[in-house]
Amino acid sequence: MSKKSMFSKIQIFILGVFAILVLAACSAEGASDTTDLEETEGEGSSESVKIVLNWFAKAQHGGVYAAKEKGFFEENGLDVTIEPGGPQVSSIQMVASGSSEFGLAHGDQLVMARNEGIEVVAVAATMQGSPQALMFHEGHGIEEFEEMNGRKAYIEPGIVYWQYLNNQYNLEEVQELSYSGQHTNFMSEPESISQSFVTSEPYFLGEEGIETETKLISDAGYDPYNIVLFVTKEYLEENKETVQQMVSAYVEGWDYYKESPDEITEIVHNATEDISLEALQFEQQTQEEFIYGGDAAENGVGYMTEERWSTLIDQLYELDLLDEKFGANEMFTTEFLPQ
Helix, strand or coil, X not given: CCHHHHHHHHHHHHHXXXXXXXXXXXXXXXXXXXXXXXXXXXXXXXXXXXXXXCCCCCHHHHHHHHHHHCCHHHHCCEEEEEECCECCECHHHHHHHCCCCEEEECHHHHHHHHHCCCCEEEEEEEECCCCEEEEEECCCCCCCHHHHCCXXXXXXCCCHXXXXXXXXXXXXXXXXXXXXXXXXXXXXXXXXXXXXECCCHHHHHHHCCCCEEEEEHHXXXXXXXXXXXXXEHHHHHHCHHHHHHHHHHHHHHHHHHHHCHHHHXXXXXXXXXXXXXXXXXXXXXXXXXXXXXXXXXXXXXXXXCHHHHHHHHHHHHHCCCCCCCCCHHHCECCCCCCC
């Protein structure tokens, strides 16, 4: 073999090795770029969760819609689906079954669920006080609950606060009639009584030309937290970071709602077909003290205390609605609320 031929073969060999090294380097760089891209995409992804409301979309859910509309959920790493509630929807059952990660319900409903073996935990209270009330025709109100004796009262069967009132006061002479959600009979009977929320029914009756007065159930000492954000104990223990993200966005939503209620009420109106904007604005105005007053005035939206939960548990136990008492600290936690 000539020297020239041998030299050519060596050149070809060197070039081949060089090409292999270049390809390997490019491949490694490409893999690195892909890994970096995947990591970047992973860091920017949002966890999908659902929150089921305690009723159809209303102003009482303004903080949820604010968090969705203004991007607070997304900023906290969540992709949140809002599912409306209704008469055929139990937020507690949905959360307990795992079909929804988060739910909204009243405080006494959560305590009753705990009694039934459904381990739920409250993580933020929307309303510091309950807007549940008894409604009367204007000029036919009462000062003391005993003054209802001798009148008709339209009350939902089994509603807890009515059991509490009967236990606290002598109401044997009240003619209790089933509340159907309609107010036709109440409207035609000036001396009658109806259950209500001060944030809604007075408005609807006013639209019908019936002026009303109300007396809060809390005047009798029964005042559970309302519209409470909750999860199951199991979910909380396994998903603390997600719960923190939800509570942070939830509180941010309600803080924004406080500053821009008209804007968010418009958004809520777009999410519901059955309630007029005027009715939602009435609710918006009348619920303000329940959400931002009380302990929330000093400690922020969502705040809860062991004393309030313990009082509620004691009251339900005295009504024989609980098989046994349990510690309030099993029912709620404030660890995820802003400090």
